[in-house]
Amino acid sequence: MQRSLSIDPDKCTGCLQCEMACSFENEGVFNPAKSRIKVFTFHEEGRFVPYTCTQCDEAWCMQACPVDAIKMNFQTGAMEVSEQVCVGCKVCTIACPFGTVNYNRDTGKVIKCDLCGGDPACATACPTQAITYVDSDATGLEKMRAWAGKTDNAQHAAS
Amino acid sequence: MAWAKKVLRVNLNDGNISSEPLNMEWAAQYIGQRGLATRYLVEETDPTCDPLGPDNKLIMATGPLTGTAASTGGRYSVITKSPLTGAVACSNSGGFFGAELKSAGWDMIIFEGKSPNPVWLNIVDDKAELCSAEGIWGQSVWEADKAIHRITGDPQTRIAAVGRSAEAGCLYSAVINDLHRAAGRSGVGTVMASKNVKAVAVRGTRGVGNIKDPKRFMQSVAEQKVVLAENAVTGQGLPALGTQVLMNVINEIGALPTNNMQQTQFEGAHNISGEAMLEPRKSDGKPNLTTNAACFGCTIACGRISTIDPSHYSIQDKPQYQQNSGGLEYEAAWAMGADTGVDDLDAVTFANFVCNEDGMDPISFGATVAAAMELFEAGAITTEETGGMELRFGSAEALTWCAEKTGTGDGFGKDLGLGSKKLCEKYGHPEFSMTVKGQEFPAYDPRGIQGMGLTYATSNRGACHLRSYTVASEVLGIPEKTDPAVTDGKAGLVKAFQDATAAVDSMGLCVFTTFAWSLDNMAPQMDAACEGDWTVERLLEAGERIWNLERDYNMKAGLTGSDDNLPERLLKEASKAAPTEGQVCNLHEMLPEYYQLRGWTDEGQLTDEVRQKFSLPG
The missing domain is CATH 1.10.599.10 (Aldehyde Ferredoxin Oxidoreductase Protein, subunit A, domain 3)
Known part of the structure; x- marks a missing residue:
């Protein structure tokens, strides 16, 4: 089974545990500035939205890379950047329509989510299940279940 | 380790900024934040100094776990001598500012002296500079936050600022960070303004490392997060109702101070409770509470994000209060609600927004309004002093009027800014002041507890x-x-x-x-x-x-x-x-x-x- 990160912004509280887990896993420090997943706060609306790479199958970043530094990990489905090969040209950061590939000035390479090799630290750290790691073929299942519950006419009539 | 081991010292007299190593001998004895900064304050200041004079110092300090993944590890404190009490002040705040400061590589900032002109401090990692606050001085916290974000051009800049109340000398002004988190008590914001410091902006991209045993730390953090999640208060009560989970509980046991602590139960308690914040309103069908929110690293998430009823009188023609912002916590709801006898949830939320926008401690503010109401009802304060407003217990109009007046230090707001003790002394009834060492009580009546x-x-x-x-x-x-x-x-x-x-x-x-x-x-x-x-x-x-x-x-x-x-x-x-x-x-x-x-x-x-x-x- 291939799995994907599933994000439910309604459950997010903006605590940044995911950003700390990500930066610690990948950089060895607690540093939201170096996290591959970001939580955006829309203060006036009272909303928090975690956002990261969705691992496109035909990934723009992979296609744009002139040195083939981005390759799919067939075990996890993640598009992974090879630090040895990346030359820091940043073309992938332009190609990605979602902005989820970013340059790291400390290393001169780009960084993006690699699903931590199949055990994403952000999902483990999330205290509210706003970020979960689920069957890729059923990312919408929980949302369907929630909406299904709301269309139960019999229950509405009874209450 | 975990400490950044660096102190940023800002001499406001001459504008000199320097970096020095953290005193690790003291850290071993006093840990960090509250303890360690107090040790610095004791070493460097005369306890008899004028709290609002240049000899007092103001310290913003993080703890060793600030900025780490330890749940709730995002706190910082502001330590100084209080102008409200004359005693040591130490006000603790969450939000994101403290962790950002640590991530920039600093354990604490020590402000000394007084700037000749209004300034704000801009910190980006190991660089720090004082910038002119011309054009920002005189603005509210929210306006200053916007202005400084425009200058830094970085939405990730975290800002702690003082509002107009502090500039006007209100003795219980807070330092507000991240728009609605407060180092609230004892007038630490008043001290910051007395030094002509409007704001501190910080962007930290270095992160917090140097963990002694990273593997053991992450394991312990994960285990303790489970303890918080499985506890009924931290796992359910606080996320659902915030600290406002307490309003009905404390009222029911007869320990909810009411009408300036004249009574211990409040008829209208339910109307301003956490439960009431979840009830849909008639006007737009939405509840007061939009969502709960966490501070940095916190897996409890007790924070409230609220709106005011769009049809409420208080916010007509005031667009800044017609959107989501930091909502009521228990102490604030009690002080501005039960203690003033006001059970209008929207009026109390409005007063809370004003406290955030203009940087007042809502506990001291609400309790001071309560004292003013008792003085008014006793005839010691009249409409002559207030300029026409009748300060009666239960009056939502009086509460929201007082909030705006105190926020800007305008007219009778100047008197309200004195705090309960000095206000009651000024109007001849010191016995009406519900304070200890000059600081107003919070929301638990000691006759019942x-x-x-x-x-x-x-x-x-x-x-x-x-x-x-x-x-x-x-x-x-x-x-x-x-x-x-x-x-x-x-x-x-x-x-x-x-x-x-x-x-x-x-x-x-x-x-x-x-x-x-x-x-x-x-x-x-x-x-x-x-x-x-x-x-x-x-x-x-x-x-x-x-x-x-x-x-x-x-x-x-x-x-x-x-x-x-x-x-x-x-x-x-x-x-x-x-x-x-x-x-x-x-x-x-x-x-x-x-x-x-x-x-x-x-x-x-x-x-x-x-x-x-x-x-x-x-």
């Missing part, structure tokens, strides 16, 4: 619930249930809570974890992160050392044992509410035993034995 009487009387920063929250034991049964009506055993309970809390406040963690955690849950995280061996015993010892250091500062500042007292009303006027009927606070049954347990003299002075035991300075 005896331990809180001793807590308030002996708190090193004046009346305060956060110095030893015995409500946990006396009402909620955490860690074990004690009878709120009895004084037996409360001296020991208060001391134990005071010492443990001083340690919590010095590590960088939030005291709300203590509904589920004890030091047993914190010591393993501290020990895995920080150099040295950190056991529960060592944390408790540090906590007791910190408590004595603060006490010593206060005694040198001129306070005495006679300041460990409560207003006559709480000692002599019995509660009339059924559950606590006939009760007064029997402080004097507890105080002598408390002094004894502390090892102090009968007059509450530190002894040489205590000084030696904790190696206190001077």
Whole structure:
């Protein structure tokens, strides 16, 4: 089974545990500035939205890379950047329509989510299940279940 | 480790900014944040100095766990001498500012002297510069936040600022960070404004590393997060209802101070409760509460994000209050609601927004309005002083009017900015002031919860619930249930809570974890992160050392044992509410035993034995 990160912004509280887990896993420090997943706060609306790479199958970043530094990990489905090969040209950061590939000035390479090799630290750290790691073929299942519950006419009539 | 080991020193007299190593010998004794910054304050200032003069210093300090993944590890404190109490001030705040400061590579900032012109401090990692605040001075916190974000051009800049109330000299002004988190009490914002510092902006991209044993730390963090999640208070009550979970609980036991503490139960309590914040309103079908929100790293997420009813009178023509912002927490809802007799949830939320926008402590503000209302009803204040407004208990219009006046220091707002003690003295009724050491009470009536009487009387920063929250034991049964009506055993309970809390406040963690955690849950995280061996015993010892250091500062500042007292009303006027009927606070049954347990003299002075035991300075 291939799995994907599933994000439910309604459950997010903006605590940044995911950003700390990500930066610690990948950089060895607690540093939201170096996290591959970001939580955006829309203060006036009272909303928090975690956002990261969705691992496109035909990934723009992979296609744009002139040195083939981005390759799919067939075990996890993640598009992974090879630090040895990346030359820091940043073309992938332009190609990605979602902005989820970013340059790291400390290393001169780009960084993006690699699903931590199949055990994403952000999902483990999330205290509210706003970020979960689920069957890729059923990312919408929980949302369907929630909406299904709301269309139960019999229950509405009874209450 | 875990400490950044660097202090940023800002001399406001000459604009000189320097970096110096953190005193690690002191860190081993005082941990960080509250304890360590107090140690610096004691070393560097004269306790008798004028709190609003250039000789006072203002310290913004993080703890060793601030900025780490430890749940709630995002706290910082502002430490200085208080203009409200004349005692040491230490106000703790969450949000994101503290972790950002740590991530920029600093444990603390020490401001000294006074700037000749209004300035703001801009920190980007190891670079810091003072910038002219011309054009920003005179703005509200929210306006200043916007203006500074425009200048830095970085939405990730975290900002702590003072509002117009602080500039106008209101004695209980807060430092507000991240728009609606507050280092709220004791007028720390007033001190910042007195130094001509409008704001501190920080962007940190270095992160927090140097964890002693990363693997053990992450394991401990994960285990302790589960403890918070599985606890009924931190896992369910606080996320769902916030601290407002307490409004109905405290009212029901007859310990909700009402109408300037004249009564102990409030008819309208439900209308301003956490439950009421969830009820859809008629006008737009939405509840007051939009969502809960977390501070940095916090897996509890008790914060409230709220809106005001769009049809409410208070926000017509005021677009800044017609959107989501930081909503009511229990203490604020009590002070501006029950204590003023106002049960209009939207009016109280409005006053809360104003407190955030213009940087006032909502507890002291609400309690001061309550005192003003009692003065008005007694005829000591008239419409002549207020310019026409009738300050009657229960008047939402009076509350929202007072908030705006105090926020800008306009007209009678200047009087309200004096705080309850000085206001009541000015109008000839000092007995109406519900304060200890000049600081207003929070939301638990000590006639109904005896331990809180001793807590308030002996708190090193004046009346305060956060110095030893015995409500946990006396009402909620955490860690074990004690009878709120009895004084037996409360001296020991208060001391134990005071010492443990001083340690919590010095590590960088939030005291709300203590509904589920004890030091047993914190010591393993501290020990895995920080150099040295950190056991529960060592944390408790540090906590007791910190408590004595603060006490010593206060005694040198001129306070005495006679300041460990409560207003006559709480000692002599019995509660009339059924559950606590006939009760007064029997402080004097507890105080002598408390002094004894502390090892102090009968007059509450530190002894040489205590000084030696904790190696206190001077």
